[in-house]
Amino acid sequence: MRRLLLLAALTAALAPVGAVSAVQAPPAPGVETGQLGIALLEAPESRRDDPRARIYVVDHLEPGDTIRRQIQVSNTTDETASVALYAASASVQDGAFTFGEGRAANELTRWTTVSPSSVSVPAGGSATAQVTVAVPPDAEDGERYGVVWAEQAAAADAGGISSVSRVGIRMYVSVGEGAEPVSDFTVGQLTATRDADGAPVVQATVQNTGQRALDMGGELSLSDGPGGLKAGPFPASLGTTLGPGDEEPVSTVLDEALPAGPWLARITLRSGEVVRTVEGTITFPDDAKPITVRTLVVAERDGGGDDLGVVVPTVAATLIALVLLFLFLLCRRRDGAEPDETAAAAA
Amino acid sequence: MRHALLVTTAALGLVGGLTLPAGAADTTTTFTLTAGALGVSAPVSKNLGSGSAGAPVSASLGDVTVSDARGTLLGSWTATAVSSAFTTGGATPNETIAATNVTYASGLETGGSGTAVRVPGQLSAAVAVAIDTAKTAFSATGALGTNSTTWSPTVIVSPPSSAVAGTYTGTVTHSVA
Known part of the structure; x- marks a missing residue:
């Protein structure tokens, strides 16, 4: 038994980085057998109440910002799955979120890295990976779309249709200085x-x-x-x-x-x-x-997320108005109370 | 007047202190999610069978199942299908069946669980679409809780009359997000 354990430890130590993150943890609940699954494991605290942010990468970033999100790839088949992980482009048109062809790139995908880029997921197990979005300092304002894909290719049989399955997490990343553009x-x-x-x-x-x-x-x-x-x-x-x-x-x-x-x-x-x-x-x-x-x-x-954006400027504006009013009254009193009062009396 | 300046500075400082954290903290702090995954059937390979030049060959791709355990209120997903060209030998023009000659029909759902509005991309093989570019195979909207949908698509490969005899292979990709 000890020898077996030692062997296991050695195997783990020798395994490539991608395989280390593959663990024998049960896949996310609800995934049927014989499937390749993907799940988002974390969401920004500021979007705790936003159901979209729990299943998609949704964020508003300033140029130069970097975000990281853990994802999980699960394999409910009885064979080890070799899975490629990457981000590809997407667009929003005609009332639909449309995936780009294959590994098509756009600005967002060029800012995005998925690490590791390939992972071996054991039968009935899962693996985690990290998605990093680094917005360059000179990025222009606007919303970009993409998908983080987990892709599994089947071995081609001679004379047939080789099938490829990929499953993904959508990304909606808005870039711009200051407060997030409104959703309405x-x-x-x-x-x-x-x-x-x-x-x-x-x-x-x-x-x-x-x-x-x-x-x-x-x-x-x-x-x-x-x-x-x-x-x-x-x-x-x-x-x-x-x-x-x-x-x-x-x-x-x-x-x-x-x-x-x-x-x-x-x-x-x-x-x-x-x-x-x-x-x-x-x-x-x-x-x-x-x-x-x-x-x-x-x-x-x-949403509650937007409330702070409204409340803070309102509080700030009220404070500034109060201070200005106070200063105005102060100056009036010091500089020329008599002529003003005379004018008021005359009127 | 010095008084007045001091007061202004204090007020602006207060305002700055109020607004800064709202933006700065947004992108760094995250919390852990325990929701389930979006899954698609693991790929399988299918034998296309045999045919002759100029005559379409139709094959069932087997079941494709999408399971959505993300548990979101009114969730949705879209599945698309796209094909590569089918080639044999050295993939010269006469040894290639262009992807425009490959059509796809999702057919109706053959199984499913949970509540969702499921919409097939193509009701039957009679309205199969060319999948040289990605086409919607199936979609679901208004999903309530965990749901799954299964369909059994048909792929039709039409070799042009110029195609030489041989064993052709190609790839059909299903994407779900």
């Missing part, structure tokens, strides 16, 4: 209509009015229906990622059996910590002719 969006009026199959559809338009990409998700719930019926929540489907300034329709197709209404429809959309809710009373038409509903924005909630 508006939801337009609700429309009740029917699709070609006669199923009731609730539609709205969502527009990104901020300066950062948004990962949209949302749900629709119906209440106060005929006989006091309630329905939902139903998931709202829309383009998953909205670039700054982009506009996308959001629609929810409901069951044909649903009574026409009237219903109180409430749609809640969110991206990270930004949540917008609109509601209106809708009645589904008999045919596909859409009915637009006057809607009411019932709740707006922004």
Whole structure:
């Protein structure tokens, strides 16, 4: 037994750096067997309440800043997996987060290193790696997108399709001096209509009015229906990622059996910590002719992360105003109280 | 007036002290996450079968499963597929089937668990798309908690009439993020 242990220790010592970080730890929970998995292991403290920052690398950096994030690659197959780790480009277009081809590069990927760049993950085990983003001091302002990929290639069989799988963590990195650009969006009026199959559809338009990409998700719930019926929540489907300034329709197709209404429809959309809710009373038409509903924005909630950015300047501005007022009064009193008072009396 | 100057300096100092930490601390401190992983089926190789020049060869790639245990509210993922050219021998023009001649159809989901809106990229082989550039194979939005989705894609390789006889190999890559 001791000899075996010694052998194990020797093997560990001789193994390349990449393999050392591979441990026999159980892979992250929930990953099915026969899979290659990737997980983000840390997120910035300042984004603790942002669900996006828990699954993606989301940050706002100043030129010259460097950030590091631990990631975990898991292998739930019964064979050792040889996995390449790298960052490749991505873009946000047509309401979708779009991956670049292969190892396509952009500014963000050139600033990003993944260490180690390849790792051997034991069967049923996992390995950790570190993603480092170093923004050069002369970087221009703006948001960049990328993906940190874990890629596993299959051995090619003669005369066939060799398959490659890669799974990644999206990166949304904004660069600029000072406070982070705002994330915000508006939801337009609700429309009740029917699709070609006669199923009731609730539609709205969502527009990104901020300066950062948004990962949209949302749900629709119906209440106060005929006989006091309630329905939902139903998931709202829309383009998953909205670039700054982009506009996308959001629609929810409901069951044909649903009574026409009237219903109180409430749609809640969110991206990270930004949540917008609109509601209106809708009645589904008999045919596909859409009915637009006057809607009411019932709740707006922004993330705690942004609050500090608003509160601090407000406090600062109030302080400065108070000090200036104090100085102004002080000077007035010293320099010429009499003429002023005379003028006031004359008026 | 000296009084006034002093007061101004003090006020500005206070303001500076308030604003600085907000920006400076943002990028350095992190906390540990315990959420699960996003996973995709490990790759396998498939025999394409045999065909003749000018006649398409269709093969099932086997099951592709995406499992999402990140547990985020209203999470989403996108899976894309892209192909290389298929070549044989010395990969000369007559020994190459361009990636534009390789089409892909995700078909409907063949399995799944958890709540998500799952959208196939191509409903059936009749609407297969060329995957010389990456095309969306499957996507999920509005995921609530842990979810998984399985599909069984079809890949159709159409050798041009100029293609010489031989054993052709190529690579199909699935990307999920």
